[in-house]
Amino acid sequence: MNELYITMLMNDHSIIEKALVILERQLQKKKKNWLTIQTLIDVLWDYGETCHNMKEEKVYFPTLLERGMPESGPIGVMLKEHQAERDYLTKFKEFLAKEQKSEEEINQFVTEFSDYANLTKDHIWKENDILYPMGRKFIQPDDVPYLANEFKRIERESLGEGAYTRYKTLVDALEKESGERIDLLASLPTEIIGNMLDALPIEITFVDAEDRVRYFNKLDKDKIFARTLSVIGRLVQQCHPPKSLHLVNKIIQEMKEGKRDQATFWIHFNGMYLFIAYYAVRNENGEYQGVVEMVQDINPYRTLEGEKRLLDEQ
């Protein structure tokens, strides 16, 4: 579980990453929307630089150094990268302030933005995956509330009350307005999506908002509960034994009414210990789109203790 201060820093990163991606796509367009570009550069400067980077430079990094993280460690690299980000953004702001932009200047901006975006994405990855986990070993229990409070103070003093929500809403709106909702799955062929779902040690079934079975994984593989193609398109109520029907109906009804998001059960079955879970699937407005059922034999996990960090031989 992440402590609040790490969650705050990582949430900031999400805003920054989203702004970068929308901008990158905007810059690929022939007819560029300069207002959107200007707004996003402002987001990267105002939120990314004066708010987020200052949380790290003025509070988080000094706390780590005070607690014994060596100065020669990753903090020095992070500071250098912050400076490089700052230099790029300063240049971009100067360029955007120009009334007339030549073709050549625009091309140079696009190229340099790409360099800046790569640097910043890489920087975020290093922090999320290396620095923050490493930093946890130095942070003392008393530092945890201190860091979160200081981050809130910097946010308030640099950008005013409610800055995080404001900037998140702005970036989400820009993402939608430009029809650029980031759909990571769109880049994957359905064959790979299917194979990915089959590779998981779980059985998944999706029932749509009209209660009809639309998908299950491991079609031609061994399954805990036998399922054939004939269930596709059938009402879920027709696929369950009568004695569990009232439960199925109750779960679905409560999910449709927005009263429930999940239902879990665990049972003994054929020498396995099955964890069976139903999760409501909703769109971003919270509207019910269906329910996904997950079945897993959790026997192999029940005896786990301590940690396993070494790779076993295959």
Ligand SMILES: [Fe+2]
């Ligand atoms: Fe940073």
Ligand SMILES: [Fe+2]
């Ligand atoms: Fe950061």
